[in-house]
Amino acid sequence: MEPVLRVRRLRKHYGAGGGLVRAVDDVDLDVAPGEALAVVGPSGCGKSTLLHMLGALDRPDGGRVWLGGERIDRLSETAAARLRRRAIGFVFQAFHLVDELTARENVELPALLAGASPRAARRRAAALLDRVGLADRAGHLPAALSGGQRQRVAVARALVNDPGLLLADEPTGNLDTAAAGDVLRLFAELRAEGRTLVVVTHDARIAAAADRLITMRDGAFVDQTVFAPSGLV
Amino acid sequence: MQDVLLALLAKEPAHGYDLRARLRAALGPLGGDLNDGQVYVTLRRLEKAGLVTARLVGQGDRPDRKVYEPTPAGRERVARWLADVDPAARPAPTDLYLKLVAAASSRLADPVDIVDAQRRELLRRLADVQRAALAEPAGSGPALLLEGAVLRLQADLRWLDACAAHWTDRKK
Ligand SMILES: Nc1ncnc2c1ncn2[C@@H]1O[C@H](COP(=O)(O)OP(=O)(O)OP(=O)(O)O)[C@@H](O)[C@H]1O
Ligand SMILES: [Mg+2]
Numbered sequence: 130m131e132p133v134l135r136v137r138r139l140r141k142h143y144g145a146g147g148g149l150v151r152a153v154d155d156v157d158l159d160v161a162p163g164e165a166l167a168v169v170g171p172s173g174c175g176k177s178t179l180l181h182m183l184g185a186l187d188r189p190d191g192g193r194v195w196l197g198g199e200r201i202d203r204l205s206e207t208a209a210a211r212l213r214r215r216a217i218g219f220v221f222q223a224f225h226l227v228d229e230l231t232a233r234e235n236v237e238l239p240a241l242l243a244g245a246s247p248r249a250a251r252r253r254a255a256a257l258l259d260r261v262g263l264a265d266r267a268g269h270l271p272a273a274l275s276g277g278q279r280q281r282v283a284v285a286r287a288l289v290n291d292p293g294l295l296l297a298d299e300p301t302g303n304l305d306t307a308a309a310g311d312v313l314r315l316f317a318e319l320r321a322e323g324r325t326l327v328v329v330t331h332d333a334r335i336a337a338a339a340d341r342l343i344t345m346r347d348g349a350f351v352d353q354t355v356f357a358p359s360g361l362v
Numbered sequence: 363m364q365d366v367l368l369a370l371l372a373k374e375p376a377h378g379y380d381l382r383a384r385l386r387a388a389l390g391p392l393g394g395d396l397n398d399g400q401v402y403v404t405l406r407r408l409e410k411a412g413l414v415t416a417r418l419v420g421q422g423d424r425p426d427r428k429v430y431e432p433t434p435a436g437r438e439r440v441a442r443w444l445a446d447v448d449p450a451a452r453p454a455p456t457d458l459y460l461k462l463v464a465a466a467s468s469r470l471a472d473p474v475d476i477v478d479a480q481r482r483e484l485l486r487r488l489a490d491v492q493r494a495a496l497a498e499p500a501g502s503g504p505a506l507l508l509e510g511a512v513l514r515l516q517a518d519l520r521w522l523d524a525c526a527a528h529w530t531d532r533k534k
Binding site: 171306313314333336337338342344346351352356357 | 478489490500519
């Protein structure tokens, strides 16, 4: 099957000379449709840099990235923004919700920006908030939600335009164990639904909920684990 | 213990006193449990099993000391031990730690590779247990029980990360 995401010799370096940092150093990657991939590694190994390039948030210094067969490594700012709205969902460690908007409005926003009618946006937001178990919190501002609830709103928002690829950077990084457990359940469900996911994480539980795990060190992939589809159960 | 001593000897021949001092230094306060006779008894067992040879080395006015060196069979056994991932998936920290120390000091294996292999086992185990936990209704007794297993595996994995960081820094 054609990979959703195809990466060849992707590179991002910062600085020069003695201060050169090989944040991402010529990595190759294929992500299959419906695959849940986790990327782990010590702090500073290049995980976020990689994810930003996969999501056209940042431009590589070298190499190529195809999303659904389309080159995305050399897009203009506007083309990249349009692509992200249409085809990529992002979840960040710090949630990045708009404080002045309710949970439902936050989820609706990317749909409206992508040209959905207010009615369609509202319907999709309601369905997704229900999906992440927050139907009864739809009218709350982020400040009135717990960390785990905010992150679930962020996941709903990332899904509102039904992207082919969901990217998450430390989705449980700011959460305590119980809240991280809620987000973990949600990711396990998204995986079971066949969403294509790339998650960067320090959290072994999130990593172990993936189909495949890549370990990064100093900008390179150094290890890979493929989890058997079933196990104890 | 036999494997650890063999690996330390694979780096360079040494006498019992040196080995004991090196183990003490590696184990810190935990090395207090290491009794003096243990190293010598283990060395004698290794010698009997044909895994090390001993020769007497004179040291001037003081009595001669026995210097131990692994035999080819001994070296083979060390290599096997270093390559072996604990199938229990949760090795006792001290055992794994001593293996990493032995690998690093003997230069027969990269401690970071050993950590990676062990991490793969733990992650597989975590994936299995977690899948079982997620299949139970949240808040049920079995889910709580499995949560305990998940949290312990998570703690082990964190420690492996710390081990990897420790030996990565030393390589630089
Ligand atoms: N804008 C930048 N300018 C210079 N160096 C940068 C920049 N962004 C990242 N780096 C460096 O690139 C390397 C990789 O950073 P990155 O944020 O991708 O790491 P990470 O794996 O996500 O770490 P963490 O787990 O702490 O989030 C680091 O050494 C970092 O200091
Ligand atoms: Mg990061």
